[in-house]
Amino acid sequence: MNSTKIAFIGTGLMGLPMARNLLRAGYPLTAYNRTRSKAEPLQKDGAKLASSPSEAAKDAQIIISIVSDTPDVEQVLTGENGVIRTAKPGSIVIDMSTISPSATRIIAQNLEARGVEMLDAPVSGGDTGAIAGTLSIMVGGKKEILDQSMPILKTMGKTITYCGGHGMGQMTKLCNQVAISLHMLAASEAIAFAEKAGLDPSLMVQAVGSGAAGSWVINNLGTKMVKHDFAPGFMVRLLQKDLRICLATASEIGASLPGASLAHQLYNSIEAHGRGDEGTQSLIALLEEMANIEIEKRTE
Amino acid sequence: MNSTKIAFIGTGLMGLPMARNLLRAGYPLTAYNRTRSKAEPLQKDGAKLASSPSEAAKDAQIIISIVSDTPDVEQVLTGENGVIRTAKPGSIVIDMSTISPSATRIIAQNLEARGVEMLDAPVSGGDTGAIAGTLSIMVGGKKEILDQSMPILKTMGKTITYCGGHGMGQMTKLCNQVAISLHMLAASEAIAFAEKAGLDPSLMVQAVGSGAAGSWVINNLGTKMVKHDFAPGFMVRLLQKDLRICLATASEIGASLPGASLAHQLYNSIEAHGRGDEGTQSLIALLEEMANIEIEKRTE
Numbered sequence: 173m174n175s176t177k178i179a180f181i182g183t184g185l186m187g188l189p190m191a192r193n194l195l196r197a198g199y200p201l202t203a204y205n206r207t208r209s210k211a212e213p214l215q216k217d218g219a220k221l222a223s224s225p226s227e228a229a230k231d232a233q234i235i236i237s238i239v240s241d242t243p244d245v246e247q248v249l250t251g252e253n254g255v256i257r258t259a260k261p262g263s264i265v266i267d268m269s270t271i272s273p274s275a276t277r278i279i280a281q282n283l284e285a286r287g288v289e290m291l292d293a294p295v296s297g298g299d300t301g302a303i304a305g306t307l308s309i310m311v312g313g314k315k316e317i318l319d320q321s322m323p324i325l326k327t328m329g330k331t332i333t334y335c336g337g338h339g340m341g342q343m344t345k346l347c348n349q350v351a352i353s354l355h356m357l358a359a360s361e362a363i364a365f366a367e368k369a370g371l372d373p374s375l376m377v378q379a380v381g382s383g384a385a386g387s388w389v390i391n392n393l394g395t396k397m398v399k400h401d402f403a404p405g406f407m408v409r410l411l412q413k414d415l416r417i418c419l420a421t422a423s424e425i426g427a428s429l430p431g432a433s434l435a436h437q438l439y440n441s442i443e444a445h446g447r448g449d450e451g452t453q454s455l456i457a458l459l460e461e462m463a464n465i466e467i468e469k470r471t472e
Numbered sequence: 473m474n475s476t477k478i479a480f481i482g483t484g485l486m487g488l489p490m491a492r493n494l495l496r497a498g499y500p501l502t503a504y505n506r507t508r509s510k511a512e513p514l515q516k517d518g519a520k521l522a523s524s525p526s527e528a529a530k531d532a533q534i535i536i537s538i539v540s541d542t543p544d545v546e547q548v549l550t551g552e553n554g555v556i557r558t559a560k561p562g563s564i565v566i567d568m569s570t571i572s573p574s575a576t577r578i579i580a581q582n583l584e585a586r587g588v589e590m591l592d593a594p595v596s597g598g599d600t601g602a603i604a605g606t607l608s609i610m611v612g613g614k615k616e617i618l619d620q621s622m623p624i625l626k627t628m629g630k631t632i633t634y635c636g637g638h639g640m641g642q643m644t645k646l647c648n649q650v651a652i653s654l655h656m657l658a659a660s661e662a663i664a665f666a667e668k669a670g671l672d673p674s675l676m677v678q679a680v681g682s683g684a685a686g687s688w689v690i691n692n693l694g695t696k697m698v699k700h701d702f703a704p705g706f707m708v709r710l711l712q713k714d715l716r717i718c719l720a721t722a723s724e725i726g727a728s729l730p731g732a733s734l735a736h737q738l739y740n741s742i743e744a745h746g747r748g749d750e751g752t753q754s755l756i757a758l759l760e761e762m763a764n765i766e767i768e769k770r771t772e
Contacts (some may be wrong), residue, residue: 173484176514184739188496202720218726221495221680223532270569273669274480296572296683296684296685297683298684299682308679308682310679315733329685331682333675333678333679334677335652335676335679336670336671336672340523340669340670340671343665343666343670343671344666344671344675344676344679344680346664346665346669346684347663347665347666347671347676347680347685348662348679348680348684348685349685350658350661350662350665350683351658351659351661351662351680351685351687351690352656353658354654354655354658354661354731355654355658355685355687357654357730357731358650358651358653358654358655358658358731359651360649361650361651361654361713361728361729361730361731361732362648362650363647364728365646365647365650365718365727365729366644366724366729367720368568368649368725368726368727369573369643369721369725369727370636370637370640370643370648371640371643372634372635372636374642376635376644376647377635378633378634379608379610379631379633379648380644380647380648380651382608383596383597383608383631383648383688384596384597384598384648384656384689384706385596385647385648385649385651385652385689385690386687386688387571387651387686387687387688387689388683388684388685388686388687389684389687390651392684394514400731406684418665421669422665425665425668425669426668426763426764427664427665427669427762427763428661428663428670428759428762428763429665429732429735430657430738431654431657431658431663431731431735432661433732434730434734435731438730458535460730461726462727462728463726463728464726
């Protein structure tokens with residue numbers, strides 16, 4: 173039994189299995205989720221449930237948050253019933269959501285004024301990585317606070333990279349999302365082009381994916397694109413949220429993202445077609461529609 | 473000693489080592505190159521030199537061409553002193569250049585009218601793959617002609633994919649180039665964003681490249697981008713030639729390539745800055761310039 177008390181805020185698709193891995197490692201854990209029913213499954217793993225972020229945080233040494241967007245993090249950490257109301261000096265907030273780097277810096281300052289430390293520690297690896305405890309975790313904040321938190325992060329992730337001061341974990345995650353959005357566009361354009369040209373698109377994916385044109389996306393999602401298997405590993409609406417942060421941050425720091433900007437606009441069309449809760453590989457449907465390709469049903 | 477006589481047309485960066493691998497495998501080979509001096513090194517490997525494509529082709533069973541662009545292939549195969557003037561009925565032309573799929577179909581028809589078979593067999597894998605004999609070869613034409621040619625292709629490449637009728641090898645190669653151009657943009661945007669944000673870009677490349685945002689490009693060229701090592705594995709001006717074929721073919725078949733089109737336009741700027749003979753990773757220089765990032769010298 174580990175003695176470090178953890179508060180865990182946000183038990184969604186990612187948070188629930190991450191919290192479960194902490195419970196299984198023996199950490200006493202109090203969970204909070206806006207929709208309480210989504211946190212209840214953790215009770216049989218030994219979690220207590222709290223009715224507010226401030227209640228969850230009051231006895232905790234480590235407070236983990238993983239919620240949807242910047243305003244959600246602001247609310248649960250520094251809002252009315254937020255962590256900041258009760259968190260003890262010396263405790264550490266680890267925000268594993270993907271949110272604005274500049275907002276992260278402000279939240280870290282506000283917490284620091286109360287003696288509470290903060291790391292930004294967004295993740296990649298999807299729900300499968302969360303379940304397996306093999307997430308990649310990109311960390312910003314003070315190095316010594318990361319060192320203290322390492323055993324807990326290792327319970328949830330495999331590759332833990334220290335990226336720099338507050339917000340730098342978020343910046344690294346944004347670079348990740350810029351690349352992913354363009355890799356989705358690359359795979360979608362190549363596959364729709366192949367289909368319109370009369371090629372066997374699966375054969376093209378195989379021929380192209382093994383060489384210099386290969387990517388994780390085309391090798392892992394290319395066949396799903398061809399078969400129109402749009403079950404979400406990562407949802408369109410969450411990528412769109414991340415791309416909005418990328419583009420806003422690009423404005424703040426003075427960087428240009430012509431390609432990621434295009435991908436974001438094309439995904440707007442995917443959302444306009446009611447595909448926001450589908451996996452990001454559904455971008456192929458737009459490129460096919462643009463090429464006037466009629467797809468009957470693909471799954472056999 | 474193999475008895476199949478080969479004519480080899482185009483002994484540039486790719487063609488020279490490919491011809492050398494055929495000579496080493498024991499094939500009698502007659503080489504032609506527009507600039508004769510570039511073919512001369514093959515003489516000490518046992519090659520004869522010809523002074524025109526038609527002279528090279530006159531006794532050959534297999535005629536291989538690998539030249540720069542569609543008009544070059546038209547000239548050496550069906551032009552005034554082209555292969556078509558002397559090639560024997562039953563001989564096989566294997567065009568390993570990357571050119572227009574629709575022009576390929578017309579050339580194949582013209583050759584077929586003289587009883588000469590044709591395969592389109594563009595390659596990927598760069599000069600290192602050409603030297604090692606490990607190219608990926610994407611083949612269009614008649615399946616039985618590919619079967620006959622297989623021993624010769626295996627001397628130059630490792631992965632040989634039959635893609636369909638005439639032009640389908642070229643179509644597959646174009647899909648490859650669409651994906652590569654967008655992967656270059658993805659890596660360039662992510663790296664320039666990281667630099668402007670104050671991240672260590674090499675650390676970002678490492679953190680991002682191992683997961684779902686990974687690509688061959690970011691993992692193999694990311695560090696070169698960061699260091700401004702622009703030595704060409706594949707030259708900008710050749711990628712641009714390929715993208716022009718992609719965009720023209722997209723118009724012909726009715727497919728949309730919004731991302732590859734953007735990449736092509738951005739590479740126009742790279743060429744306008746005199747970087748056409750550099751490697752395609754030099755796209756990073758434009759994204760850095762757009763973000764007003766001053767790069768001193770990177771290589772140490």
